[in-house]
Amino acid sequence: MAKLYLHVGMPKTGTSYIQAYMNLNAKRLKGDHDVDVISGRDPHIIACEHIGDARLRKREDINGLLQEKKLSEISKKLTTFSTGSVAICSSEYFTLSDKKSVLSYFSSYFDEVEVIYTVRRQDKLLASGFNQDVKALGRTSNLVWSKKDSLLDYYANCQEWVDLGAKVSIINFDQVRSSNQKIEEQFFEVCGISGNLSGYAIPDSKGANYSLKKREVLLKLALNRRGVSAPELLEEFISFNNQDVEFVLPKYYARVLMGYYSESNRKFADKFCIGTDMSEFIVSEPLVNGISGFEWNPLSESECLVDFFIQKLIP
Secondary structure: OOEEEEEEEOOOOOHHHHHHHHHHOHHHHHHHHOEEEOOOOHHHHHHHHOOOOHHHHOOHHHHHHHHHOOHHHHHHHHOOOOOOOEEEEEOHHHHOOOHHHHHHHHOOOOOEEEEEEEEOOHHHHHHHHHHHHHHHHOOOOOEEEEOOOHHHOHHHHHHHHHHOOOEEEEEEHHHHHHOOOOHHHHHHHHOOOOOOOOOOOOOOHHHHOOOOEHHHHHHHHHHHHOOOOOHHHHHHHHHHOOOOOEOOOOHHHHHHHHHHOHHHHHHHHHHHOOOOOOHHHOOOOOOOOOOOEEEEOOOOOOHHHHHHHHHHHOO
16 A cells, blocks of 8 residues: 655745755665655646646745645656655645645545644744745735634644545644654654664755744835845845744734634544644633734834934945
């Protein structure tokens, strides 16, 4: 029986690091553990091909991936998996794909599909996703959340995979990080891969896809809004900015968000996260209000000041 571990990595939960680690060590994983890695950008292309939202398919990064390679070319590789094969496929874009379509596709090549979700508390995920968009996509708009955003309802998403016939396993990224565990070891443990990983190649900072700190996000966002590309200035500031903190949502917005997902998170922890510390996901006294969303401008208190200095530095 051929089995696929499908890593539906939520963005900014160590997903890029796991992908880089597997790509670097694909031959060793095959030789040491008889595990195949669907490598390179192929997982991203597969995921994007199964995105049904026409608006998303027009997004620059997704449209670019769809132009790179035809799905039929990748599908030929999947026909080589035989009975007894174990493979891993990882992409954060699977969070945007149509689940039924994805499972139907992979069921043509694998007898069993197990979905692995790496998650973070919703307010942290929202902040880190905004961070990534500002850094990598040149985002200029404010951070926006609406209760219509189904991506952050972990229970509903995981239950949908289960209803379609897939098993689901969870990795709590923040728990792994706070306990000083190695995310790759936790990931491979879920995949049933055990043994000594010493000597395996470790991705460099490019593979790890680092996040910007709080003030770095503000500077990059301000540059984006002025339509200025100044990578040297940003890199110089990153080197100077050695006492900064993580970019997070204001406490009020975090409470609003966690209050909204309180019931969903409790069900998520009870059904999918047994044996995992999910205490920070559970709000004992959720903030009850009728708010259906919010919009936050991180530069609201300092945009004029930052804009003034950018104008002086870069006329």
